[in-house]
Amino acid sequence: MSSSGEKLSQFWEGIQRKLLPGLEEELGELSEKQQQLISILEMIGIERSIKTVRGWPGRPVKDRGAIARAFVAKSVYEIGTTRQLLDRLRCDTRLRRLCGWERQSHMPSEATFSRAFAQFAEMKLPEVIHEELIKKYESPRLIGHISRDSTEIEARERAAKKAKKQKLPKRKRGRPKKGEERAKKVKPVTRLARQQEMTLEQMLDDLPRVCDSGSKLNSKGYPEFWSGYKLHLDVADGQIPISCILTSASLHDSQVALPLATMTARRVTNLYDLMDAAYDSQAIRDHSESLGHRPIIDYNNGNGRQKREFAPHEAQRFKERTAVERVIGRLKDEFGARMIRVRGAPKVMASLMFGVLALTADAILRLVS
Numbered sequence: 001m002s003s004s005g006e007k008l009s010q011f012w013e014g015i016q017r018k019l020l021p022g023l024e025e026e027l028g029e030l031s032e033k034q035q036q037l038i039s040i041l042e043m044i045g046i047e048r049s050i051k052t053v054r055g056w057p058g059r060p061v062k063d064r065g066a067i068a069r070a071f072v073a074k075s076v077y078e079i080g081t082t083r084q085l086l087d088r089l090r091c092d093t094r095l096r097r098l099c100g101w102e103r104q105s106h107m108p109s110e111a112t113f114s115r116a117f118a119q120f121a122e123m124k125l126p127e128v129i130h131e132e133l134i135k136k137y138e139s140p141r142l143i144g145h146i147s148r149d150s151t152e153i154e155a156r157e158r159a160a161k162k163a164k165k166q167k168l169p170k171r172k173r174g175r176p177k178k179g180e181e182r183a184k185k186v187k188p189v190t191r192l193a194r195q196q197e198m199t200l201e202q203m204l205d206d207l208p209r210v211c212d213s214g215s216k217l218n219s220k221g222y223p224e225f226w227s228g229y230k231l232h233l234d235v236a237d238g239q240i241p242i243s244c245i246l247t248s249a250s251l252h253d254s255q256v257a258l259p260l261a262t263m264t265a266r267r268v269t270n271l272y273d274l275m276d277a278a279y280d281s282q283a284i285r286d287h288s289e290s291l292g293h294r295p296i297i298d299y300n301n302g303n304g305r306q307k308r309e310f311a312p313h314e315a316q317r318f319k320e321r322t323a324v325e326r327v328i329g330r331l332k333d334e335f336g337a338r339m340i341r342v343r344g345a346p347k348v349m350a351s352l353m354f355g356v357l358a359l360t361a362d363a364i365l366r367l368v369s
Helices: 003-027 032-044 064-076 082-091 093-099 110-122 125-137 191-195 200-206 253-267 282-290 312-333 345-366
Strands: 142-154 212-217 223-236 240-248 269-275 294-297
Touching: 003 032, 032 064, 032 093, 032 125, 032 345, 064 082, 064 093, 064 110, 064 345, 082 093, 082 110, 110 125, 110 345, 125 240, 125 253, 125 345, 142 253, 142 312, 191 200, 191 253, 191 282, 200 253, 223 253, 223 312, 223 345, 240 253, 240 345, 253 269, 253 282, 269 312, 282 294, 294 312, 312 345
Parallel strands: 142 269, 269 294
Antiparallel strands: 142 223, 212 223, 223 240
């Protein structure tokens, strides 16, 4: 067993033998959901990443560590709004004490919760902690497959209007006059072509993140529409999210493949990149190979293209791509991704990442439980 695996086993043993029994003596018998929350909070240690400033003049800042733990609990318990979270904390003594408040009077107001969440979103707190968690437990091991896909995120905000395409002046019919030069049509440089010359930071800055309208075909082949965003994920074997990027709903999946692959390569080492037909592009295949990976991408055989199929060994490996679909399902069904009530890309990403952070900790602990 690797050193990280030994540390993880010792960590899980400490939770089972010391932490949970000690809390049951103080709080009484714990439910399965409460034990899950305790294990996630202990593994994440989110309060250790928040600097509490003391000794400054003026009114003291409420404990941001306890508020951050409460937002993790909000994702685990699938609580929709901050107001509902506060109501649950007031009536659920165990949950309130697990977050860090002994009495109701110690809890901050809803406005303080909202300001703290805005600060967490600005400093990208859940994203930073998620990256640290991945580098600590997943970076030391060799990952076989990284599965890549995206999912729609509905938002309660008005979709931005799409900019109208500039119409080029019509060309005159017939041959040009003697000495007349006509401008040749120049194909615009695609985002994929531009990304090949960019750094990761430049690629991320180039991606649109405004709320707009998106569409996709469902499993039955019918189009579905939504207003909001799109969350792109890279998932490792064991259903562990490695990297996440939030973009506008209208952005095609292939436009995020290069920055997502580069981000994942900085965090872990893997052998195969698995993607569906939306990523069928030679530029994406070349980038994957440049990172030392073997891309297995489903072929897009539409528009009269010659039919292409996987080799038998590739078809077998491609079955592992269901890991990302299962993670998306868990994120929406168990960690609150269907109930996004904030507005603006930074806050939407923070709300989603609290769920991704909790899901990641839970998935890693499942490997040793």
